[in-house]
Every structure is written in C-alpha cells, then in structure tokens.
Amino acid sequence: MRYGFYIGTCLFLIIVQTTVLTYFSIFAGMYDLLIPFVVFISICLPLRESLPFVIILGLVLDNISGSPFGLHLTFYFWLLAGVRWIIKFLRVSNKFLLSLVLVSAVLIQNILIIGTFGFAVPGWQLPAAALKNIALQIFWASITGPLFLFCLLAISKRFGIQFNGSAPPPKAYG
Amino acid sequence: MVLIVGVIVLIIVNVILLSITSKRQSTFGLGRVGLSFVAPFQELITRSVRFSRGVWQHYFFLVSVAHENETLKNSINQFIEKDNERHEIELANTRLRNLLNFQKTPTNPVVAAEVIGKDPSGWFKTVIIDKGRSDGLQKGLPVVLPTGIAGQVIEVSGHYAKVMLIIDRNSAVDALVQRSRARGIIKGALADECRFEYVLRKHDVQMGDTVIASGLDGVYPKGLRIGRISELNERSSNIFYEITVTPFVDYEKLEEVLVILHPKQQPFESQQ
Numbered sequence: 001m002r003y004g005f006y007i008g009t010c011l012f013l014i015i016v017q018t019t020v021l022t023y024f025s026i027f028a029g030m031y032d033l034l035i036p037f038v039v040f041i042s043i044c045l046p047l048r049e050s051l052p053f054v055i056i057l058g059l060v061l062d063n064i065s066g067s068p069f070g071l072h073l074t075f076y077f078w079l080l081a082g083v084r085w086i087i088k089f090l091r092v093s094n095k096f097l098l099s100l101v102l103v104s105a106v107l108i109q110n111i112l113i114i115g116t117f118g119f120a121v122p123g124w125q126l127p128a129a130a131l132k133n134i135a136l137q138i139f140w141a142s143i144t145g146p147l148f149l150f151c152l153l154a155i156s157k158r159f160g161i162q163f164n165g166s167a168p169p170p171k172a173y174g
Numbered sequence: 175m176v177l178i179v180g181v182i183v184l185i186i187v188n189v190i191l192l193s194i195t196s197k198r199q200s201t202f203g204l205g206r207v208g209l210s211f212v213a214p215f216q217e218l219i220t221r222s223v224r225f226s227r228g229v230w231q232h233y234f235f236l237v238s239v240a241h242e243n244e245t246l247k248n249s250i251n252q253f254i255e256k257d258n259e260r261h262e263i264e265l266a267n268t269r270l271r272n273l274l275n276f277q278k279t280p281t282n283p284v285v286a287a288e289v290i291g292k293d294p295s296g297w298f299k300t301v302i303i304d305k306g307r308s309d310g311l312q313k314g315l316p317v318v319l320p321t322g323i324a325g326q327v328i329e330v331s332g333h334y335a336k337v338m339l340i341i342d343r344n345s346a347v348d349a350l351v352q353r354s355r356a357r358g359i360i361k362g363a364l365a366d367e368c369r370f371e372y373v374l375r376k377h378d379v380q381m382g383d384t385v386i387a388s389g390l391d392g393v394y395p396k397g398l399r400i401g402r403i404s405e406l407n408e409r410s411s412n413i414f415y416e417i418t419v420t421p422f423v424d425y426e427k428l429e430e431v432l433v434i435l436h437p438k439q440q441p442f443e444s445q446q
Contacts, residue, residue: 023223060211065295066298068192074188113295
C-alpha cells in the first residue's frame with residue numbers, strides 16, 4: 001500500500017511534468033516537481049528504503065531527459081543526504097523552514113545544471129534567458145512547492161505513514 | 175573523520191563522472207529502460223489530453239470559427255494564385271533538368287510520429303515520440319516538419335524514441351544562408367532560438383535571410399529550412415558575425431513530426 005502510494009505519486013508527477021503541463025504556457029518555467037517528492041520521502045522513509053527509491057527515480061529521469069546522464073541521480077542523491085542531515089536540527093512541522101529547504105533545493109538543482117553546461121563548454125557564459133528561467137522556477141517553487149509538500153505530508157499522515165526516527169512525530173501540518 | 179573523507183571522495187567521484195557525461199551524450203545503454211517504462215503512460219495521457227482538447231475545440235469553442243473561415247477563404251484564393259505560379263516554375267525546372275540530363279532527386283522514406291512527452295527540465299530541449307526501433311528508427315536520424323528541421327533522434331527503444339531539438343544547447347547543424355551561401359553552424363541557445371556561429375564577416379548576411387541545412391554534417395539532408403535571421407550584430411570586433419536565428423518550427427506547439435529513415439548523405443567534394 002505504502003510503496004504503491006510512493007510509486008503512483010512518483011509516476012503521476014513525471015507524467016504531469018512531461019505531458020499535461022506542457023499544454024499550458026503559464027507553466028513554461030515550472031521547477032522539477034519531483035523535488036518536493038524527494039524531500040518528502042527523505043523525511044518519511046528510512047534510509048534503506050528511500051535510497052534505492054531515489055536512485056531509481058534519478059535513473060528514470062536521466063533516461064527521459066536530455067540532461068547529461070547522472071545529473072538527476074546526483075541531485076536527488078545529495079538532496080536526500082542533505083535533507084536527512086538537516087532534519088536532525090530542523091522541526092519537520094516548521095512550515096517556513098521546510099519551504100526554505102525546498103526553494104533552496106530548486107536553486108541548487110539549477111546551479112548544478114549550469115555547472116554541467118560549464119563542464120561541457122569551457123568559458124560558457126550565463127545568458128540572460130538562464131536567469132529568467134531560474135527566477136521563474138524559484139517563483140513557482142515558493143508558491144506551489146510548500147503547498148505540494150504539505151499535501152503529501154498530510155496524505156501520508158492520513159495513511160498512517162510514520163516519520164523516520166530522526167524527526168519528531170507528526171504534529172499538525174495543515 | 176572517516177565519514178567526512180568518504181563524503182569528500184564521493185563528491186569528487188560524482189563531479190568527475192558528471193563532467194564526463196556532460197561532454198558525451200551517452201547513457202551507457204540504460205537510456206532505453208526508463209524510456210520504455212515511462213513512455214507508454216506519457217502516450218496514454220497525451221492522447222487523452224489531445225482528445226479532450228479536440229472535443230472542446232471542435233464542438234464547443236466555435237465563436238471565432240466563422241471569422242477565421244472568412245480569413246482562410248481569402249488566404250486560399252491567394253495561395254491558388256501562388257500555386258499556379260509555382261506549378262509553372264516546376265514545369266520549367268523539369269524541362270531544364272531534362273535538358274541538362276540531371277537525375278531526379280530521390281525521395282527519402284519517412285515515418286510520421288506523434289510527440290508524446292517533453293523534457294521534464296526547462297533547461298534541455300528534448301521530446302519523446304511514439305515510434306521506435308520496430309518502426310525502423312535508429313540513433314542519428316533527422317526529424318523534420320514541413321516548415322523546417324525539428325531535431326535528431328538520440329535514443330531509441332522498441333516503440334519509442336528520444337529526439338533532441340535543434341534549440342537544445344547540445345545541438346549543432348551545419349547550415350547555409352540560402353541567398354548568399356554563407357556557411358556556419360546553427361547551435362541551440364537556452365531560449366527558443368538558435369545562434370548561427372562561425373559565419374565570416376566577409377560574407378553577405380542580412381536580417382530576414384533564410385537559413386537552410388548544408389547537408390555537410392551527415393545528419394540533415396541539404397536544403398531543409400531551419401529559420402530566419404532575427405538578430406545580426408555586425409559591430410563586434412570578432413571575425414565572425416553574431417547572429418540569432420528564429421526557427422520556422424514552433425517547438426512549443428510540436429505535436430507531429432516526420433523522421434527521415436535513410437537520409438541521403440551529401441558528399442563533401444560535391445559542395446566545393
């Protein structure tokens with residue numbers, strides 16, 4: 001049941017991101033919708049379960065994207081590691097801090113992508129369109145990201161999925 | 175201490191691997207797995223969305239159709255006149271070709287495919303199409319539209335393929351300015367535009383010129399339209415022009431494409 005929920009949500013997000021959203025020009029600068037999901041499973045699942053999940057997710061995204069192979073895998077892996085480390089100090093129920101983590105993750109993913117552009121073409125300069133793209137993604141992430149993350153947390157609470165040991169037990173998320 | 179060293183080593187290994195993969199467009203053979211897994215769902219959703227949109231546009235949203243119909247009728251009249259002129263030119267061309275004993279240009283077989291998914295990231299410009307190896311597709315085949323070049327196949331699974339559009343940062347097309355035959359390379363930029371690089375300033379290039387494929391890259395057949403020059407910087411001290419090309423293809427609305435199965439190679443000597 002629990003894994004069905006994770007796999008279903010994951011597949012749903014990939015499909016929405018690659019098909020449905022492309023029909024709406026307003027979502028042209030949308031961020032990677034799997035970032036809130038990776039943050040969510042980093043909080044909810046123990047490492048032995050979340051790590052294989054994140055690796056498979058990264059590989060699937062690398063397969064369907066035109067990005068250098070391993071880019072999504074790298075990012076999701078370090079996001080998992082970072083979130084698991086950060087929730088040792090952070091209260092999971094603190095909405096503001098979690099939102100900040102999410103927006104930072106979107107920013108870091110963009111920096112990583114730009115870094116790979118630099119690897120491929122030495123001396124590559126950041127064009128103005130890139131800055132606009134980043135600004136749009138941050139905008140969407142700050143508006144919809146926390147909402148989306150707290151929805152996932154609320155659903156998981158309803159299904160009785162417990163947080164891993166490093167975080168406090170679920171409180172009020174809504 | 176061991177943990178910190180482990181993390182540092184992992185970061186270094188990760189950076190090295192990423193720098194290698196960012197230079198080579200390779201998935202080490204794993205590319206087909208994810209494509210085969212996700213693409214059927216993408217196909218299902220894309221067809222459902224298109225069906226719903228079709229129902230809406232053809233049965234409910236008909237307010238502006240009458241006006242559009244009037245405009246289209248006027249356009250058709252103009253096109254009939256132009257088609258007649260084109261037909262005359264075609265006949266003249268055939269007569270002259272026969273006179274010069276030219277061989278008729280063979281038509282390449284094509285496969286029509288539907289776009290079923292787009293890149294999950296806004297940074298990369300790739301699409302997934304619903305035709306794959308079973309339809310005769312293979313890596314490197316050119317993908318076109320009647321309006322111009324779309325891109326090339328970069329990954330193929332049994333029934334699906336991934337296409338890199340020419341607006342992708344990794345794409346490069348050997349091209350010519352149709353009017354003056356000035357040569358250069360069309361490269362993808364981050365916006366939905368291309369840069370036309372390595373065009374020498376001694377050549378005659380003007381705003382609005384049409385850019386076509388030269389056929390010298392061994393991927394795209396010669397003469398396929400790419401786009402129109404929309405920005406031209408002649409003032410830079412560089413020996414090359416700084417040119418921006420707006421493609422003829424609207425990549426935001428890409429729905430169907432044609433894959434050329436066996437593009438005719440253009441021997442380099444024949445261009446000299």
